Amino acid sequence: MDKQSAPPLLLEEFIPYxxxxxxxxxxxxxxxxxxxxxxxxxxxxxxxxxxxxxxVLTATAIGAHSSMxxxxxxxxxxxxxxxxxxxxxxxxxxxRIENLELTPAGRKAYVELAKxxxxxxxxxxxxxxxxxxxxxxxxxxxxxxxxxxAKC
Amino acid sequence: MDKQSAPPLLLEEFIPYxxxxxxxxxxxxxxxxxxxxxxxxxxxxxxxxxxxxxxVLTATAIGAHSSMxxxxxxxxxxxxxxxxxxxxxxxxxxxRIENLELTPAGRKAYVELAKxxxxxxxxxxxxxxxxxxxxxxxxxxxxxxxxxxAKC
DNA sequence: TCAATTTAGTTGCAATTGTGACGATCTATT
DNA sequence: AATAGATCGTCACAATTGCAACTAAATTGA
Numbered sequence: 001m002d003k004q005s006a007p008p009l010l011l012e013e014f015i016p017y018x019x020x021x022x023x024x025x026x027x028x029x030x031x032x033x034x035x036x037x038x039x040x041x042x043x044x045x046x047x048x049x050x051x052x053x054x055x056v057l058t059a060t061a062i063g064a065h066s067s068m069x070x071x072x073x074x075x076x077x078x079x080x081x082x083x084x085x086x087x088x089x090x091x092x093x094x095x096r097i098e099n100l101e102l103t104p105a106g107r108k109a110y111v112e113l114a115k116x117x118x119x120x121x122x123x124x125x126x127x128x129x130x131x132x133x134x135x136x137x138x139x140x141x142x143x144x145x146x147x148x149x150a151k152c
Numbered sequence: 153m154d155k156q157s158a159p160p161l162l163l164e165e166f167i168p169y170x171x172x173x174x175x176x177x178x179x180x181x182x183x184x185x186x187x188x189x190x191x192x193x194x195x196x197x198x199x200x201x202x203x204x205x206x207x208v209l210t211a212t213a214i215g216a217h218s219s220m221x222x223x224x225x226x227x228x229x230x231x232x233x234x235x236x237x238x239x240x241x242x243x244x245x246x247x248r249i250e251n252l253e254l255t256p257a258g259r260k261a262y263v264e265l266a267k268x269x270x271x272x273x274x275x276x277x278x279x280x281x282x283x284x285x286x287x288x289x290x291x292x293x294x295x296x297x298x299x300x301x302a303k304c
Numbered sequence: 305t306c307a308a309t310t311t312a313g314t315t316g317c318a319a320t321t322g323t324g325a326c327g328a329t330c331t332a333t334t
Numbered sequence: 335a336a337t338a339g340a341t342c343g344t345c346a347c348a349a350t351t352g353c354a355a356c357t358a359a360a361t362t363g364a
Contacts, residue, residue: 007205008266011198011218015273016175016182018292021219023175025299026168041320046163053159059343066163067173069322074344096329096342114160121167124298132294139291140170142284146276147177193350212312221352226314248312248359 019143030120034113043068043076045113048102051086052110056101085109171295182272186265195220195228197265200254203238204262208253237261 011017027042034040040048046066051057054065063073077100080086085106091097102110125133163169179194186192192200198218203209206217215225229252232238237258243249254262277285 008263009201009205009269011201011205014201014269015276015288015292016178016269017198018296019171019175020179022292022295022299023168023171024219026295027172029299030168043320046169049161049163049166053161053163060341067176070343071322071345072320075320078344094330094342098343111160117161117166117168124167127298128294132291132297135287136167136291136294139280139284139288140167140174142280142288143174143178144170145284146279147174147181195351210312222313223315223352224350227350230314246312246360250313 026124030117033116033120037116038109038113040113041076041079043072044079047073047076047080048085048106048110048113049117051100051102052107052114056089056099058097058099062100080106178276182269185268185272189268190261190265193228193231195224196231199225199228199232200237200258200262200265201269203252203254204259204266208241208251210249210251214252232258 031042031045034045046068047062050062050066054061057065059073059077060070062068062077063070066073068076077086077088081088083105084103086100087103089099089101091099125136128136183194183197186197198220199214202214202218206213209217211225211229212222214220214229215222218225220228229238229240233240235257236255239253239255241251241253243251277288280288
């Protein structure tokens with residue numbers, strides 16, 4: 001008789017939970033950097049990073065690239081525009097569209113934050129060791145294959 | 153002259169971003185299961201799972217185990233209590249404390265959901281292949297070592 | 305012993321987020 | 335053309351969340 005059977009699920013071994021916790025921990029640490037030094041929220045940082053990477057994008061494209069809801073992007077874009085880090089350009093061939101672009105000030109902040117991001121990532125990966133780095137990247141790549149194909 | 157220099161940061165290669173996106177994708181798929189079939193929110197599912205695993209816990213302990221803010225736990229506990237999946241027991245030696253326990257109905261739901269969770273995880277891991285599974289688990293373990301030590 | 309501090313849990317309030325509807329514009333079909 | 339439907343971005347509203355204050359109870363320490 002099992003007077004104390006094993007629990008049917010061990011949360012700390014459950015992959016979705018572990019993944020979430022790890023992502024949350026890493027994100028919060030990184031978020032501290034752009035929040036404290038630049039007063040950015042996460043949607044703002046993501047919009048800045050996406051726009052910095054691609055140059056000129058519509059709000060919809062920012063959302064598609066960075067997996068954010070369109071209202072989040074809309075608000076983030078407004079915030080970045082208010083601090084003159086971003087400007088809107090009317091598209092002459094389709095007037096529903098706003099082409100968005102970083103201003104020189106926005107680009108400057110982006111370049112600085114990109115450095116911070118690289119430094120953060122380097123420190124994270126260093127602490128994992130070369131073995132851990134390889135495994136993590138391979139594991140993430142495997143996952144990305146999974147949910148990309150399973151999206152539909 | 154570099155008329156088009158490489159962007160300073162490629163978001164789709166940036167570990168915190170990839171980790172977040174992967175976790176979000178996996179969590180949302182799993183959340184669909186307990187939401188559609190049981191009407192649970194994420195904090196409710198986590199509280200149920202934690203309590204199911206440990207038997208009797210205080211609200212604070214649930215939060216500590218599952219990394220949730222105490223107000224989230226408080227509200228989740230209330231919701232679970234309302235559907236009679238959980239009951240509160242007064243602690244006679246410390247009357248600030250509420251010892252929480254799943255009711256038979258709550259335990260039944262937990263056992264069912266644990267099966268769903270295992271099935272989900274099994275399918276996820278299967279789709280990664282044995283190689284991907286090993287790498288992902290090793291990568292997560294490395295990360296957990298990182299932020300556990302860096303927490304302080 | 306009793307005031308000060310700490311801890312457990314809840315609640316009000318403010319900030320953030322998601323949903324749905326909307327106006328404006330473009331595209332497709334007739 | 336003209337109507338119907340799709341798309342872009344925004345806004346009002348509702349739901350979710352986090353923060354800070356709070357009550358109640360235990361602990362500390364003068």
